[in-house]
């Protein structure tokens with residue numbers, strides 16, 4: 001069996017998506033997601049210039065070998081561009097293998113570990129009342145777990161707020177727009193928000209919060225401690241994780257569960273965090289961390305330390321990643337939760353899929369493969385349009401982490 005062609009489809013139904021379609025000499029094709037929000041064309045170039053020429057003629061059944069070839073063979077390892085390109089190939093090959101086997105992907109991975117996959121949605125508001133209303137809408141939609149971000153008085157465009165409710169989109173301008181940050185103001189406001197939410201909705205719902213890399217380890221420890229009475233499912237990205245040791249300080253001071261990893265590319269980014277049990281949930285995802293082949297390696301390693309999965313699932317990950325992640329989540333023994341921000345109806349139309357939502361859970365379908373396809377004619381109607389993620393500055397103008 002041979003790979004006969006590989007084609008890249010860029011489409012922008014409100015946001016950019018990069019999809020790789022691999023064709024074989026047996027007439028079976030597979031698709032993979034290669035979207036890197038705000039840097040889409042860099043992955044397109046990496047695929048076109050360096051990856052596709054190498055894989056043409058290879059045997060698509062040799063998924064592991066092709067993964068190793070693309071990872072080791074480049075000599076230059078890791079990084080978001082390289083690992084997304086590898087992920088796109090890997091997912092397309094798993095799609096092909098599962099289609100050839102006539103099985104939904106989760107069966108190839110080892111079969112079902114659960115009936116359905118608990119997901120969390122994103123609620124946000126500019127202040128308390130609006131945020132409480134937003135959470136209420138998610139409760140009405142049936143969600144059992146809700147990530148909550150709130151505007152903070154005095155902070156311009158606080159992270160995760162005011163960029164859409166069901167269809168959140170942070171990449172909003174050709175050049176990065178400038179948002180603000182003030183840790184003191186956030187620390188004053190965020191715990192009060194969760195107090196209000198627990199008063200209103202009780203403790204039956206899972207609540208989550210994303211610090212989006214804004215706090216120092218000491219500040220993150222303080223936040224985690226203040227949030228303890230509200231029993232969060234997790235506090236995400238409470239401090240930047242390039243220095244994995246930084247989480248020791250946070251861990252020593254709080255029992256609030258910690259999640260990290262949506263920007264991780266390989267097992268090496270989280271090795272110390274996992275083996276030192278500094279986190280509870282690993283957020284690495286299919287498209288970000290080298291596809292099914294590598295994410296499985298991370299999850300298996302994490303299982304040794306009782307760290308559970310919580311795959312990134314923002315809308316900049318296309319339905320191809322969501323569909324594949326749901327097969328992965330259905331199989332993976334140490335599953336925690338799956339993030340689920342809804343794609344717009346236009347996006348769903350371009351990417352027909354067989355997964356479905358019910359009572360706060362997603363279910364993958366039984367179609368052979370990962371269950372997601374692409375309508376190329378429709379995709380062509382939405383040409384690429386450059387959009388960048390914002391940046392953040394402190395009040396005195398200092399650059400901070402967005």
Ligand SMILES: O=C(O)C(=O)C[C@H](O)[C@H](O)CO
Pocket residue numbers: 037170210212236262312313314315316339389
């Ligand atoms: O979904 C999350 O937890 C995020 O932090 C979303 C990111 O800001 C988004 O994926 C950036 O493109």
Ligand SMILES: [Mg+2]
Pocket residue numbers: 210212236237262
């Ligand atoms: Mg996040």
